[in-house]
Amino acid sequence: MSERRTRVRFAPSPTGPLHMGGVRTALYNYLYAKQRGGDFILRIEDTDSHRFVPGAEEYIVEALDWCGIVPDEGLEKTPDGKWKVAEEASPRNPHAPYRQSQRKPIYREFAEKLIANGYAYYAFDTPEELDSRRKEAEAKGETFIYNHATRTGLRNALSLPAEETERLLATTTDWTIRFKMPENEVVAMDDLIRGHIEVNTSTLDDKVLWKRADELPTYHLANIVDDHLMEITEVIRGEEWLPSLPLHYMLYKAFGWTDSMPRFAHLPLLLKPDGKGKLSKRDGDKLGFPVFPLRWVAPTGEVSRGYREDGYFPQAFVNMLAFLGWNPGDEREIMSMEELIEAFSLDHVSKSGARFNVEKAHWYNREYLRLTPSDDLAGLLVPVLEAHGLKVVDCPACAITAGAEFNGTGADFKNHIFTRDYVRSVVEFTSERASFVEDFWKIASYLFVGPKDFEAFGIKAGAAVEQKADPRAKVWDDTATAPFLAKDVDKFWKEDIWPLAVEAVGYLTAVYDGEFSTSGVETALEEFIKAREWPMGKVMNCIRLALAGSASGLGIADIVSRIGPEETVARMAYARERLG
């Protein structure tokens, strides 16, 4: 029994998109199985016909696929090569179908068996009757529980004459089968994460196991039966299931399956960052970050964003998720799926709920971005550039026909055409400042498109200069700038610094000898400015403003050597015209 092949399952309910807590549960199951060379099974628990949401199942399959969490069992390929939940038995899927709604006939037999052995009974109370009993009890400040104490006073096979039971079974269709929870028995359980737990059965109720109305089992029955049939060895699921663990133990016992009962591990919940309750599907993106792996468009049309669409690398998402409630026991934090598989252990899963932290998620993505080769990043950046109306071509030659005029840099600013090599060089120059592929545009759009407007940068807003928060504060704070401080800002830029910047760039183009390297530009500019004892920072900032339209950004030499002399001069001229 202890030598059984490890088989674990992820059994989501298709009632909506899978949220990140669900993905983490799937991930832990996957890691656990892979480490032991076992099987990871996907099973769809759609026993609630009322809560079925179209598209949810496909979403689950796609989300797991995006994360690289591949089930060994439960999926089959469609003719067009996509994965879908398996319906036909095959060597890969010996227990098909894996959708509980398609396993209907299996469950009733097991429920009847329980009745035959006295572990369950037919109940005829309607939902309305039970509801009013609950309301009654609530009015008295009590809680109504369907159990040993109350069942004799309710309408079921235990309280009704046998003939009446027979009659109701034959004539009505909304009866259920309930588990007969014994009175005052101690259930001793062991959880792989929480240790030993004991519960007295008197505090438990007679859960519904099977519903005649839709001829479907409830979660509890379906879950136990399928886990047994599919030879599951460990059940790793969310903490919200802990309260029903005693029932599950009792069911295994009632079926006589105690010897092959799986071991249980209840994972800590993923909590909302604001500290109120568990992260739920309904949180959507109201919290400022996605709670879903993929974008989800609800049947109502409501859109929830996803990590994939927000630009996260799946590896970063998985890595981040793995560390929400688990750690490898050493100080590693960046780990590939292979490393996670190797290091995973339920011993290092924490007991308390984990609060998600956006900053840490950003950090993870940045780390993965840095691990990604520039050429791959350039490829990912292409669609972003195209979305901004730019064209990217594979080589200069292929663009000539499109009318491109390259000046040696691989960039045609006039026609907005750039070579793939140019894009890659931009990535190389800026990847240290990016966390997401989209960041490249925010950081370095001026390496593709020159600034149009300078007013947004406060050139005329003298008052803003006083504030420390102003990114240009350092420019004026310097004591060397003291003489300029007395004058107004407009004058400072236009009369004192601006001409110097123009002259500096003029010099630069004059000495240009076809070799416009970063270090060459840097040296030439610095020598020129220092020789004249000009305030270096002021002049440089002024040039940056003209070239990038911003008071912050890449080094001047980097910008100039990227965009080339012609564009540099053109931008200076344009800025001069606009700024005076």
Add this chain to the structure above:
RNA sequence: GCUGGGUUCGUAUAACGGUCAGUACACAAGAUUCUCAAUCUUGUAAUAUGGGUUCGAUUCCCGUACCCAGUACCA
């Protein structure tokens, strides 16, 4: 309410009776720099609480507080 689970810096966590309570993110300061980042250095910051057990408790036991889950013919 009841039943069960949980509680180490702001956050995620390490330390499975003996540590100056460690690390990462975030934050702050400094270095660097033509700006902004990045980088490097340094720093602020935690064992919920009261009792035990013990030579010694973050760690074991009990109480209290607080948080969470469950309490459906939902999963």
